[in-house]
Amino acid sequence: MSATADWYRRAAVELAVTxxxxxxxxxxxxxDPELLALIEALPREHRQPSLLFAAAAWCGAPAADYPRWRDWVVAHWDDVADVARTRRTQTNEVGRCIPLLVALDRIPGPIALLELGAAAGLCLALDRYSYRFDDDPPLGSGEPLLATTTTGVGTAPTRMPEIVWRRGIDLHPLSPTAPDDRRWLEALLPPDRPARLARLRAALAAVADDPPLVVAGDALSALPSVAAVAAEEAPGASLVVASLGTLVYLPPADRAALxxxxxxxGGRLVTFEAAGALPGVLERMRGLSAPHPTPFVLALDGEPLAHAAAHGDRISWLSQIGPAGQPELPATGT
Structure with missing residues (x-):
């Protein structure tokens, strides 16, 4: 099996829940040897399954079963390949605001929020949406309403963060008010998840009048200068740097340097990433347990807080295992 075929087989496993x-x-x-050969003619970083699916959707491929979808893609390959070569995956999943809110609840405000790989900046506007943890009353009053269920021993937020400054960094920022950028964000979503599309459109509407600023730049090299702007424009605020599914796109040396x-x-670091993406997180998970582990881990300054579903709709708190094999209540003041 070719490396590309193996990549798509692994993707099928990862996509099973989405x-x-x-x-x-x-x-x-x-x-499919013919389509694999076409994909393998692309630069390696542009063969990614999610990018191919989005490029095909952008070009008008039907959301049909594989034979019909495949025939359309092969027939329109030049157009699909052109989009795949010039675009990148920038899924701005606002469901990831849920784990971000959990982490911000543990940081004294006011907060200056800086997101790496921010795309259109939708997650920077988390305080414009509303949230429901289990059956608790909603936090906030905006749309979309982001709901999650929790398991294990932990504490859900009971207040919205005070965000006084916000900025994003992205190699190719998107604008929530630009029609082509909005269409690309929609193309990145699976065609059989209408609830995610509705959520995206609600978030785009929520930020349309005052979009968060996202500056062009490399996440690591641009961080010091943007952090300096935060210190100048929001003196006294706690700088929080957030990475929500971005580290997988950075080389290992940059992850280690983050x-x-x-x-x-002078900032705090919030990561919602695969457990092994940030050095040290996996090691610090020893002795911790969650009722429903997932591939994604929420961590604050490298300390794991919880597992969560990729789109935030399930959170499973991490706790130390006590002498009797039962979870212990986590320490406060994290």
Whole structure:
């Protein structure tokens, strides 16, 4: 099996909880020598399954079963390949505001929020949406309403953060008011998840009048200068640097350098990433347990807080295992 076919087979496993339609496409590609050859002619970083699916959707591919989808993609390959070469995955999933809110609840305000890989900056506007943890009354009053269920021993937020300054960094910022950028954000979503599309559109509407600023730049190299702007424009605010599914796109050396760079800037680091993406997080998870572990881990300054579903709709608190094998109540003041 080629490396590309193996990549798409792994993607089918990862997509099982997010899109049955994309699982069908990914598995179809693994056994399709003609389409694999076309994909392998792309630069490696542009062969990513999610990017291919989005490029095809952007060009008008039907959200159909694999044979119909595949025939359309092959027939329109030049257009699909052109989009795949010039675009990148920038899924601005506002559901990830839920774990971000959990982490911000543990940081004294006011807060200057800086997000890496911010795309259109939708997660920077988390205080414009509303949230429901289990059956608790909603926090906030805006749309969309982001709901989650929790398991394990932990404390859900009971207040909204006081964000007095916000800025994003992205290699290619998107604008929530630009029609083509909005259409690309929609193309990045699975076609069989209408609730996610409705949530995206609600978030775009919520920020349309006052979009968060996202500046062009490399996450690591631009961080010091943007952090300096935060210190100048929001004196006295706690600088919080957030990475929500971004570290996987950075080379290992940059991942290792991120936490020291944030400390050097005087900030706190919130990560919602795969457990092994940030050095040290996996090691600090030893002795911790959650009722429903997931591949994603929420951490504050490298200290794991919880597992969560990729789109924030489930949170499972991490706790130390006591002598009797039962979770212990976590320490406060994290």
């Amino acid at each position: 899109s049955e339609r994309q699982v069908d496409w990914a598995l179809g590609v693994t056994g 936490a020291p760079a944030v400390r050097e800037a």
